[in-house]
Amino acid sequence: MISLQRMLGLFMLMLLHGAPITPGTMTTLPATAKPTVVTFPLELNPPRVVVRYGDSVSVNCSTSSTDHKGMGWEATFGDAGFEQDVNIVTWTVDNLTDWTIKPKCYMPLIDGEQASKVLPVILYKPPDSVSISVLRHSGPMVEGTEYQLQCDIQNMAPLQNLVVKWYKGNEPLDNVTYSNVSKTPVDVSATLMISPSRHDDGAQYRCRAELDLGPEGPQPHPTVTSEPLSITVHYAPEFLPGNDTVEVSAGSDVSLDCSAEGNPPPELRWTNNTAEGNANETTVGRLRTLYISRVTANATYNCTVTNGLGSITKQIQVLVDVPPQQHPTMFSTAPSTPGTMTTLPATAKPTVVTFPLELNPPRVVVRYGDSVSVNCSTSSTDHEGMGWEATFGGTNFEQDVNIVTWTVDNLTDWTIEPKCYITLIDDEQASKVLPVILYKTPDSISISVLRHSGAMVEGTEYQLQCDIQNMAPLQNLVVKWYKGNEPLDHVTYSNVSKTPVDVSATLMISPSRHDDGAQYRCRAELDLGPEGPQPHPTVTSEPLSITVHYAPEFLLGNDTVEVSAGSDVSLNCSAEGNPPPELRWTNNTAHNVKSSTEGRQRTIRITKATSTNAGIYICTATNRVGTATRTTTVTMKGGSTSISLTIVIIFPVIFLIFLIVFFMCKKRQGFYNFIPVNQPNDVPLMPLPTIGVGNHDPEGYPMKV
Ligand SMILES: *[C@@H]1O[C@H](CO)[C@@H](O)[C@H](O)[C@H]1NC(C)=O
Ligand SMILES: *[C@@H]1O[C@H](CO)[C@@H](O)[C@H](O)[C@H]1NC(C)=O
Ligand SMILES: *[C@@H]1O[C@H](CO)[C@@H](O)[C@H](O)[C@H]1NC(C)=O
Ligand SMILES: *[C@@H]1O[C@H](CO)[C@@H](O)[C@H](O)[C@H]1NC(C)=O
Ligand SMILES: *[C@@H]1O[C@H](CO)[C@@H](O)[C@H](O)[C@H]1NC(C)=O
Ligand SMILES: *[C@@H]1O[C@H](CO)[C@@H](O)[C@H](O)[C@H]1NC(C)=O
Ligand SMILES: *[C@@H]1O[C@H](CO)[C@@H](O)[C@H](O)[C@H]1NC(C)=O
Ligand SMILES: *[C@@H]1O[C@H](CO)[C@@H](O)[C@H](O)[C@H]1NC(C)=O
Ligand SMILES: *[C@@H]1O[C@H](CO)[C@@H](O)[C@H](O)[C@H]1NC(C)=O
Ligand SMILES: *[C@@H]1O[C@H](CO)[C@@H](O)[C@H](O)[C@H]1NC(C)=O
Ligand SMILES: *[C@@H]1O[C@H](CO)[C@@H](O)[C@H](O)[C@H]1NC(C)=O
Ligand SMILES: *[C@@H]1O[C@H](CO)[C@@H](O)[C@H](O)[C@H]1NC(C)=O
Numbered sequence: 001m002i003s004l005q006r007m008l009g010l011f012m013l014m015l016l017h018g019a020p021i022t023p024g025t026m027t028t029l030p031a032t033a034k035p036t037v038v039t040f041p042l043e044l045n046p047p048r049v050v051v052r053y054g055d056s057v058s059v060n061c062s063t064s065s066t067d068h069k070g071m072g073w074e075a076t077f078g079d080a081g082f083e084q085d086v087n088i089v090t091w092t093v094d095n096l097t098d099w100t101i102k103p104k105c106y107m108p109l110i111d112g113e114q115a116s117k118v119l120p121v122i123l124y125k126p127p128d129s130v131s132i133s134v135l136r137h138s139g140p141m142v143e144g145t146e147y148q149l150q151c152d153i154q155n156m157a158p159l160q161n162l163v164v165k166w167y168k169g170n171e172p173l174d175n176v177t178y179s180n181v182s183k184t185p186v187d188v189s190a191t192l193m194i195s196p197s198r199h200d201d202g203a204q205y206r207c208r209a210e211l212d213l214g215p216e217g218p219q220p221h222p223t224v225t226s227e228p229l230s231i232t233v234h235y236a237p238e239f240l241p242g243n244d245t246v247e248v249s250a251g252s253d254v255s256l257d258c259s260a261e262g263n264p265p266p267e268l269r270w271t272n273n274t275a276e277g278n279a280n281e282t283t284v285g286r287l288r289t290l291y292i293s294r295v296t297a298n299a300t301y302n303c304t305v306t307n308g309l310g311s312i313t314k315q316i317q318v319l320v321d322v323p324p325q326q327h328p329t330m331f332s333t334a335p336s337t338p339g340t341m342t343t344l345p346a347t348a349k350p351t352v353v354t355f356p357l358e359l360n361p362p363r364v365v366v367r368y369g370d371s372v373s374v375n376c377s378t379s380s381t382d383h384e385g386m387g388w389e390a391t392f393g394g395t396n397f398e399q400d401v402n403i404v405t406w407t408v409d410n411l412t413d414w415t416i417e418p419k420c421y422i423t424l425i426d427d428e429q430a431s432k433v434l435p436v437i438l439y440k441t442p443d444s445i446s447i448s449v450l451r452h453s454g455a456m457v458e459g460t461e462y463q464l465q466c467d468i469q470n471m472a473p474l475q476n477l478v479v480k481w482y483k484g485n486e487p488l489d490h491v492t493y494s495n496v497s498k499t500p501v502d503v504s505a506t507l508m509i510s511p512s513r514h515d516d517g518a519q520y521r522c523r524a525e526l527d528l529g530p531e532g533p534q535p536h537p538t539v540t541s542e543p544l545s546i547t548v549h550y551a552p553e554f555l556l557g558n559d560t561v562e563v564s565a566g567s568d569v570s571l572n573c574s575a576e577g578n579p580p581p582e583l584r585w586t587n588n589t590a591h592n593v594k595s596s597t598e599g600r601q602r603t604i605r606i607t608k609a610t611s612t613n614a615g616i617y618i619c620t621a622t623n624r625v626g627t628a629t630r631t632t633t634v635t636m637k638g639g640s641t642s643i644s645l646t647i648v649i650i651f652p653v654i655f656l657i658f659l660i661v662f663f664m665c666k667k668r669q670g671f672y673n674f675i676p677v678n679q680p681n682d683v684p685l686m687p688l689p690t691i692g693v694g695n696h697d698p699e700g701y702p703m704k705v
Contacts, residue, residue, distance in 0.1 A: 048120040061105030075103035127156035143235035151207030157185040164190040204228035236310030237262030258303035266305035274299035297530030368440040376420030390418035442471040458550035466522030479505040519543035551626030573619035574601040581621035
């Protein structure tokens, strides 16, 4: 194609100059009518020249003829003049700058005829500059749009030998040639249409002007290349492959992938149809992930990616496997199965048809006074229209729609039962009621002790009451009791009440001495199920601090003290209790016995003991709650064994023997369970489950030893 063009160019050039292409021909114009054409050898060497503008050139013109007068060159520059009797003349120019030069070698013959031959000269000049630009546009390009690149080539010749080559990176795109013929320098602009794709973002376009001057021309071709033009391609966002359904088990964490690419990098927005929280988002390059911790409810997450060129949305379903038995009291009054429609035709038997009337979300949990919006849609095609019927936010019957929306800005109707209905072409109607849970957290919560005030007494039962004011719905309330941070009990209600109620929960406590100063609290929590707010709305009471009074308790057990006659001895008694007990010694009336008090310890001191001091000393500790005693037996050393000592030692031995005998007699009669001796006395002695065969008393209690 190019070489054809170039040949055409050369051909036309020769025609313009009237030069023969074939070896020289001579037209003789004799007096005779018939002209004769004679061929003869007039040879140019080289036969044609390709010269760079300003370069030197030299061509010999020679002949093998013998009957000629001489030879010469005729040219605007480098005229060699006429030389006689030569067979060769040389045309030489040092600095060829004449674009239209037509050197001609001529040879007059003896017979007055003249032969001549024109030298084909191609004078060329590579461009001063080559540059690339985008026509009628600046800034980033948009994918799929057409743009025109222009290559400006300054001051080159000859046009017919120019090849403009376009490149993207190193990939050749297109070649352009010109059929216009121009020997003198011209400015040329070539254009290229492009419609870039996202993969062309950052691509570099170049154009190159090449002079293909044929086999006589310089090799490789003189070439000038433009600076590269880098393009930026913007394109609408596109999702990278990712799952659109994720199955997880309840309570586990899940990560949703919404990776997308686009230029400029798209912005991402997540929306969902759940009230659950606990999500965070991460972006690593094009990878966009939403982490959700502890999912409990099925939900749809929409991921929308947007840049200046577009916005697309992907829906990701999170399906949660739940073990059954969750939230049994929820939605007890509302249907949650797909809509059913009962048709009542003339025939006796009614038919039940199921059809898709879908509520989205399928149920709602709304805080009193909040806004709510639910879509009701159908895939039915043969219906007249749809509507919502509700005390607030109902819609009119809308014809020929597949979706109607129920919206309330400030939901305050406790008993609202919005119903979406559809009227089919045959005048049948179907409807679905939206289960609505309207909730309200308590106005106040307080804790008190019932029928008692002041300090409590250890081991006594008291009733704590938690008063919860004006909350709804009762069936979703959980009252939790705490002592300090320790959970004690929780209470739920099976009563169903949609409207706000006041509730009192009670807790029985029987405080021990260790509970003195303990703080009790109660907390009202609304567990509204997976659709409800997380964490649960909660109101906690002020703490109730209790004081526990308890009787004594001696720090030491009963004791025996041996005293030598004439020595001194001190007997100590100390006890604790709340309030602190009063301590008293009895049997300290002897003249050599003195009592004293030091802090919470009461001491009696016997000076110069005599046998009259031997005996049992009793310390009594008394407070409002009770009295306890502790004995100290004083014996005299070295003296005959006193009666009391005899009692102390001998009585337990006799008792033990009695016990063994008694036990052996009873054992023969059957099996017995013994109540441990340290069992607190206030624990009722319940009949034990029958273990083996045994004799029980008429009331079913085990026989007490
Ligand atoms: C022209 O002729 C001269 C003399 O014979 C010779 O030296 C020269 O090389 C020739 N030039 C060419 C281009 O043939
Ligand atoms: C050739 O001629 C041009 C124009 O006449 C001139 O500008 C240029 O300097 C010359 N070059 C040489 C090498 O003589
Ligand atoms: C342009 O021409 C070159 C040869 O000069 C050839 O290799 C190339 O394939 C051509 N490109 C196109 C796009 O025609
Ligand atoms: C080539 O010639 C055509 C008409 O003959 C003209 O429209 C066009 O502009 C010319 N191209 C150049 C590069 O001179
Ligand atoms: C899509 O889900 C399958 C099976 O649940 C999992 O193997 C795969 O890794 C997921 N692909 C992506 C991109 O998350
Ligand atoms: C998610 O997108 C779908 C369709 O694009 C729309 O119908 C639905 O309401 C959206 N859901 C959320 C929660 O944004
Ligand atoms: C779901 O959307 C709600 C409201 O837009 C938002 O408060 C909540 O954090 C979102 N939950 C998750 C897990 O993204
Ligand atoms: C996002 O959540 C994941 C999983 O729940 C957690 O590992 C990660 O640390 C969280 N990142 C941030 C920034 O909170
Ligand atoms: C989620 O949907 C699946 C199937 O639709 C169902 O089996 C599952 O019980 C649903 N989970 C919850 C929490 O509603
Ligand atoms: C909602 O309605 C209630 C009762 O009609 C009204 O007391 C309350 O101010 C309203 N709240 C808003 C935010 O409009
Ligand atoms: C007091 O001590 C005498 C012996 O000194 C003793 O016989 C008597 O039983 C004691 N009284 C009491 C109440 O323990
Ligand atoms: C001391 O013994 C008496 C009966 O002898 C008993 O009632 C009392 O509880 C005992 N005191 C202590 C502290 O053990």
